[in-house]
Amino acid sequence: MSSLSRDDVAKLAGLARIEMTEAELVELSSQFGLILDAVARVQEMDLSGVKATSHPQPLENIARPDVVLPSLSPEDALSGAPAQEESRFRVPQILGEAE
Amino acid sequence: MIRNTAAQMADALAKGETTSVELTQAHLDRIAAVDGQVKAFLHVDSQGALAQAKDVDARRAKGEKLSPIAGIPLALKDVLAQKSVPTTAGSKILQGWLPPYDSTVVSKLKAAGVVIMGKTNMDEFAMGSSTENSGYGPTFNPWDLTRTPGGSSGGSAAAVSAFEAPLAIGSDTGGSIRQPAALTGIVGVRPTYGAVSRFGLIAYSSSLDQAGPFGRTVLDTALLHEVMAGHDVKDATSINAPVPAVVAAAKSGDVKGMKIGVIKQLQGEGYQKGVQTRFDESLQVLASLGAEIVEVDCPSFEYALAAYYLIAPSECSSNLARFDAMRYGLRTGDVDGASAEAVMSATRDAGFGREVKRRIILGTYALSSGYYDAYYGSAQKIRTLIIQDYAKAFTKADVLVSPTAPTTAYKIGEKVDDPMAMYLGDVATIPVNLAGICGMSLPAGLADEDNLPVGFQIMAPAMQDQRLYQVGAALEAALLTKWGAPILSKAPELKGAK
Numbered sequence: 244m245s246s247l248s249r250d251d252v253a254k255l256a257g258l259a260r261i262e263m264t265e266a267e268l269v270e271l272s273s274q275f276g277l278i279l280d281a282v283a284r285v286q287e288m289d290l291s292g293v294k295a296t297s298h299p300q301p302l303e304n305i306a307r308p309d310v311v312l313p314s315l316s317p318e319d320a321l322s323g324a325p326a327q328e329e330s331r332f333r334v335p336q337i338l339g340e341a342e
Numbered sequence: 343m344i345r346n347t348a349a350q351m352a353d354a355l356a357k358g359e360t361t362s363v364e365l366t367q368a369h370l371d372r373i374a375a376v377d378g379q380v381k382a383f384l385h386v387d388s389q390g391a392l393a394q395a396k397d398v399d400a401r402r403a404k405g406e407k408l409s410p411i412a413g414i415p416l417a418l419k420d421v422l423a424q425k426s427v428p429t430t431a432g433s434k435i436l437q438g439w440l441p442p443y444d445s446t447v448v449s450k451l452k453a454a455g456v457v458i459m460g461k462t463n464m465d466e467f468a469m470g471s472s473t474e475n476s477g478y479g480p481t482f483n484p485w486d487l488t489r490t491p492g493g494s495s496g497g498s499a500a501a502v503s504a505f506e507a508p509l510a511i512g513s514d515t516g517g518s519i520r521q522p523a524a525l526t527g528i529v530g531v532r533p534t535y536g537a538v539s540r541f542g543l544i545a546y547s548s549s550l551d552q553a554g555p556f557g558r559t560v561l562d563t564a565l566l567h568e569v570m571a572g573h574d575v576k577d578a579t580s581i582n583a584p585v586p587a588v589v590a591a592a593k594s595g596d597v598k599g600m601k602i603g604v605i606k607q608l609q610g611e612g613y614q615k616g617v618q619t620r621f622d623e624s625l626q627v628l629a630s631l632g633a634e635i636v637e638v639d640c641p642s643f644e645y646a647l648a649a650y651y652l653i654a655p656s657e658c659s660s661n662l663a664r665f666d667a668m669r670y671g672l673r674t675g676d677v678d679g680a681s682a683e684a685v686m687s688a689t690r691d692a693g694f695g696r697e698v699k700r701r702i703i704l705g706t707y708a709l710s711s712g713y714y715d716a717y718y719g720s721a722q723k724i725r726t727l728i729i730q731d732y733a734k735a736f737t738k739a740d741v742l743v744s745p746t747a748p749t750t751a752y753k754i755g756e757k758v759d760d761p762m763a764m765y766l767g768d769v770a771t772i773p774v775n776l777a778g779i780c781g782m783s784l785p786a787g788l789a790d791e792d793n794l795p796v797g798f799q800i801m802a803p804a805m806q807d808q809r810l811y812q813v814g815a816a817l818e819a820a821l822l823t824k825w826g827a828p829i830l831s832k833a834p835e836l837k838g839a840k
Contacts, residue, residue: 247707255710257687259659259706260687260690261691262687262690262691275704284648285648285652288724293726294726295722295723296729299777299779323442323669323670325667325668325670325673325676326676334668335676335684336680336681336682
């Protein structure tokens with residue numbers, strides 16, 4: 244049976260940028276064995292020589308005519324912003340001095 | 343009035359026997375009376391709906407040419423952006439968000455004069471099969487308020503089933519229109535992938551997501567399908583071709599000489615007895631109408647569920663990265679000196695529910711280096727085999743059929759702690775999504791053991807959506823003759839209803 248340890252889940256949660264409580268990490272780790280066993284069935288078939296499908300439509304490089312169309316005003320674009328300053332999104336510190 | 347079909351309502355509007363304001367008010371009254379129990383709606387926009395209704399009435403009075411469903415009220419799944427109306431996708435991370443734009447589906451509804459009454463409940467970001475994963479509490483099945491209406495479009499299906507709306511819109515990534523339609527005794531269609539624009543449809547799994555119509559009859563569903571479908575330059579995966587003639591097909595409903603393929607892998611073991619019985623009966627009805635029933639073999643379908651639960655979580659782990667607490671939606675933990683990464687992690691913990699977190703983590707795992715080929719890569723190859731199985735099956739049959747869901751509606755809470763049991767409910771609907779083709783569920787009667795609705799699924803090749811309606815209409819008419827009354831007349835009356 245497959246398994247994923249509490250630490251494995253913690254690492255994945257970090258990659259996915261989701262802070263998780265200890266209880267959540269333990270619960271997910273206990274559920275993952277069954278889920279992974281179920282999805283691992285995709286490896287049961289002989290897939291050599293089978294092409295991968297990423298998308299059901301055989302479309303490639305779809306472009307629309309290069310025409311200027313109306314778009315959101317700065318006010319509308321900022322209307323849902325958790326914080327704003329001088330017509331810009333105000334975000335927490337991304338670069339700069341390490342704490 | 344609210345128990346009529348949308349087609350009858352449209353007829354009454356055209357003849358001046360009623361107005362859209364009257365019709366809309368009647369439905370708003372019904373919502374006020376019964377939605378406290380059903381909880382189909384997350385937001386009811388009474389004012390906006392009545393304003394739209396008044397506008398349509400005025401246009402009709404002036405003699406303007408209107409769409410066939412102008413003035414008909416509709417319930418909209420909360421996954422579609424509607425300008426200045428709360429849109430949450432069932433998630434706390436979007437609580438209070440007012441989209442600054444309309445999705446293309448909403449633009450089309452508005453242009454057609456359809457009255458949008460409100461936003462319906464759903465599993466968070468459409469991840470789930472029971473509407474129990476909503477961040478705002480579950481929706482209850484009008485047939486039995488202790489049971490789920492299915493999901494993820496459970497709110498939309500329950501609204502139509504409970505006569506709160508004659509029409510509704512859902513979205514179907516792994517069966518989220520067809521399965522709730524089956525569990526609530528109504529009609530639901532997942533159109534061909536690319537037939538309905540995804541612009542403004544909050545993304546779960548982009549290569550599988552597709553919005554589609556709900557109605558109480560095949561014709562009503564077709565009327566809505568025709569209005570919401572069509573090419574859109576704002577969606578690069580939108581198909582640039584005319585909308586299939588679904589309304590004409592729903593009006594003809596002839597199956598004489600058609601070949602109907604029963605998929606060997608989607609019946610028998612694992613299917614509730616009453617579900618299988620109603621399915622077999624419907625096949626006999628179709629045969630008696632002159633259709634030829636053949637069996638088709640789709641061996642790779644056995645792996646469809648596994649492939650889906652790798653592809654969809656993988657795509658969702660990428661799509662939901664946009665909820666980063668920076669530009670819209672929830673932001674928590676933004677204290678002095680907190681890094682963007684810390685704020686993002688705290689916000690996503692507070693804003694996402696258990697199932698969403700589970701799928702993001704599963705997708706992150708399936709896409710991580712070292713596991714990518716074994717999981718996501720293999721799933722993509724299974725997808726190719728499923729497409730090939732369908733292609734082969736469609737050389738032997740014009741449409742393919744199966745039960746929509748293996749069981750009737752189950753109890754609220756029954757499967758919520760057992761993700762794998764919940765996922766198994768999607769076993770018959772998922773192959774359609776993986777292949778990008780179209781599918782319909784329509785009522786096949788009630789299961790003997792629990793008197794709950796059973797769905798009959800019809801599948802057709804890409805952009806042959808009219809075949810669903812042609813076969814669906816024929817079966818619906820024959821079953822109606824057999825039953826003597828529509829299936830919803832057998833549903834118990836809700837408390838508080840007039």
